[in-house]
Each structure stands twice: as structure tokens, then as C-alpha cells.
Amino acid sequence: MQYDVIVIGGSYAGMAAALQLVRARRKVLVIDGGQRRNRFASHSHGFLGQDGVAPGEIARAARAQLEAYPTLTWHDGIAETASGVRDEFVVRTANGESHSGRRLLFATGVKDDLPAIPGLAERWGKAVFHCPYCHGYELDQGRIGVIGTGPASVHQAEMLTEWGDVTFLTNGVVELDAATRRALRDRGVTIEEGRIARLDGAADAVMADGRRLAFAGFFTAPRCTPSTSLADSMGCETEETPMGIQLRTDATKETSVKGAYACGDVGRAPHSVSLAVGDGAWAGVNVHRSLIWPDGGR
CATH class of the missing domain: 3.50.50.60 (FAD/NAD(P)-binding domain)
Structure with a gap:
């Protein structure tokens, strides 16, 4: 089976992007290792409508809403390799499965060097x-x-x-x-x-x-780096920010590799749940547009 989009990372940004895509009835695979960056915090604040709610509860509710859409597939596991070109990407997971997709979206988050x-x-x-x-x-x-x-x-x-x-x-x-x-x-x-x-x-x-x-x-202010080297292994360019290294993206959230996008903490600064959700939603819209028009409707 070929997916329209493979989203690597199922935290706030990845789920926000996936939501836009499944609501456009696109076939989406989310691969998630279950390591949210804010898993150490007992409560999340500053996110409209969810102020003071436990981060894990926000994530559980969001996943339940996503899984109500029939074109979503969720894989609990680790993406070990990513390769290919636009319309022909392949992601292999730790359990030996291989998945193909027309677009890739990196929502892998970052790790903090404390x-x-x-x-x-x-x-x-x-x-x-x-x-x-x-x-x-x-x-x-x-x-x-x-x-x-x-x-x-x-x-x-x-x-x-x-x-x-x-x-x-x-x-x-x-x-x-x-x-x-x-x-x-x-x-x-x-x-x-x-x-x-x-x-x-x-x-x-x-x-x-x-x-x-x-x-x-x-x-x-810890220095942040991408939580995995998957995008780097594909040749996606990075850039230095005051907060550390992130993937370089254009205004549509596309990386230097055509057809591969990035959103959330790995693709923008500064960082928060609210900003990650907004960035993910914008990335999802632009990925969808790229599936309709070769130039993304620019």
C-alpha cells in the first residue's frame, strides 16, 4: 500500500498535520515512538482550550479524534530509515516493516542538551x-x-x-x-x-x-538538536538558531529535499505546544496542496 503522506512523529505537530490531511480524505500513516518532549511535565499551560491539562491527556484525546477518520493508519514504533524521492519515499520501521509514501513529514521533535x-x-x-x-x-x-x-x-x-x-x-x-x-x-x-x-x-x-x-x-536554555538523524540521512539541510539546530524549511514547511516537509520543534523556533500545533496544521495544509498541484499552488 502506498500512502499519500507518511508522518514521522505523532506528537502535537504531527497530529495537527495529520488532521488536515485525513480531513481531505488522504491516506496517512503516522509512525510514533511515544516520546513526547514534554512528557516530564505534569501540566501543559498556554494552549488555548487545554490550559492546565496533563500533556498525556491532550495527546490521548487528539489521537482518539484522529483515529475516528478511516484513512488514518497509526503505527506505534520507531522509524529507523527513510529514503527515496518525491512520490517514491520509503520508510522502514524497527519491526522490519517497509512503508511507501508520496510525501514525508518530519515531526520528530528535538532533544534537549541539559x-x-x-x-x-x-x-x-x-x-x-x-x-x-x-x-x-x-x-x-x-x-x-x-x-x-x-x-x-x-x-x-x-x-x-x-x-x-x-x-x-x-x-x-x-x-x-x-x-x-x-x-x-x-x-x-x-x-x-x-x-x-x-x-x-x-x-x-x-x-x-x-x-x-x-x-x-x-x-x-538548553541547546536543542533533532531527536533523530533520519532527515539528515536523507540530505535535508539544517540551520543554526539561538535554540540550537533545526531542519531548514521554506514558507510552506518543505525541506531542501523535494516532497519532504518538517514541522513542530524540529522545524521552527521558538517552541511550545501552541506553536507546534499551529505549525503542524500549516504543514498539513501545504503538504495536501502539493499533492494537488506540482508547485503546491504557489
Whole structure:
């Protein structure tokens, strides 16, 4: 069987794209490994109509709605290889199956390269976050620690003063010139240049000199990279953003490989559930248009 579209990645962006396509009665295969990026968070915020709902519940409800459409096929598993050209793509899965499709859509998401601080990974999505619009309000204007990772952390610290009393923990990673220090202090940011030994308790930073700094929560700006190398193996070009590496796409979400598209966190920045859903819906529409007109109706 040849599918009109194979969507690799069945989280928010992938499902939003698939919805547009099955509603156009196109045959769609979604291949999903079940590793949502926000699986560590207990609640999702900032997504209209779903504010405060558990991420897993949003995903389950969306999948149930998709599976009501007869032209959808869902495969729980890992896509191991992707190859081919427009109208003749082939995706092989970990269980040995081979699937062909006219179009490919990468909605594989990204992986976060977290700071190597003991105790941080265990608190990721619970007391350590990256998006203030998703998690800032819940800290109730309390004391916020921004853990430095690079230049983007300065912007993050300045911005987070909208949500609480900010301490910028450079952790020996971020060098601050005089102008940057002045800009941070003008925003009311406290600068802490000691090294962090570990995170402890609910949201405490234990410093290398033994001091314990208590916070309502932390934010950090991890570097992101595509969660799989599938698109790279096909020759899809990537680009550097302030948040890390993503797949390069044009205005229609098509990658540098004709007929292969990308959406969600792997194909846009910044990142949130709302933005991923919108990006996925736009990608689904454009993939459908490309199946009608060779030039996508441009």
C-alpha cells in the first residue's frame, strides 16, 4: 500500500498535520515512538482550550479524534530509515516493516542538551523549565533562578523579570561584559557568578562554596538538536538558531529535499505546544496542496 503522506512523529505537530490531511480524505500513516518532549511535565499551560491539562491527556484525546477518520493508519514504533524521492519515499520501521509514501513529514521533535548539573535532569519539567509562557505564571511571582548556558540565557533572564524576582546564575559558563551587566541590573536581575554544585530539595541551588539558594523554580536554555538523524540521512539541510539546530524549511514547511516537509520543534523556533500545533496544521495544509498541484499552488 502506498500512502499519500507518511508522518514521522505523532506528537502535537504531527497530529495537527495529520488532521488536515485525513480531513481531505488522504491516506496517512503516522509512525510514533511515544516520546513526547514534554512528557516530564505534569501540566501543559498556554494552549488555548487545554490550559492546565496533563500533556498525556491532550495527546490521548487528539489521537482518539484522529483515529475516528478511516484513512488514518497509526503505527506505534520507531522509524529507523527513510529514503527515496518525491512520490517514491520509503520508510522502514524497527519491526522490519517497509512503508511507501508520496510525501514525508518530519515531526520528530528535538532533544534537549541539559546543563550537566547533578539533580537538574530529575527536576526537568517539574522545577526546571525553558518556556516562561508555559510555566512562569505557576511560580506565583516567586524567586526564579536562571541557569546560564550561553548568550540566550541573558535574554531569558531579562524576560523572566515579568514573572518574578530573577537571579541569573552564570555558573561559570556565561561571561558578562559591562553593558550586559548594566542591562541585567536595569531589569532588576541579581547576578550570581558562583558555580552550582547541585540542585537539591524542591528547587534549591547548592553552590560550590556551600551556600544554599532557595527558589520557586529554575529556567534554563538548553541547546536543542533533532531527536533523530533520519532527515539528515536523507540530505535535508539544517540551520543554526539561538535554540540550537533545526531542519531548514521554506514558507510552506518543505525541506531542501523535494516532497519532504518538517514541522513542530524540529522545524521552527521558538517552541511550545501552541506553536507546534499551529505549525503542524500549516504543514498539513501545504503538504495536501502539493499533492494537488506540482508547485503546491504557489
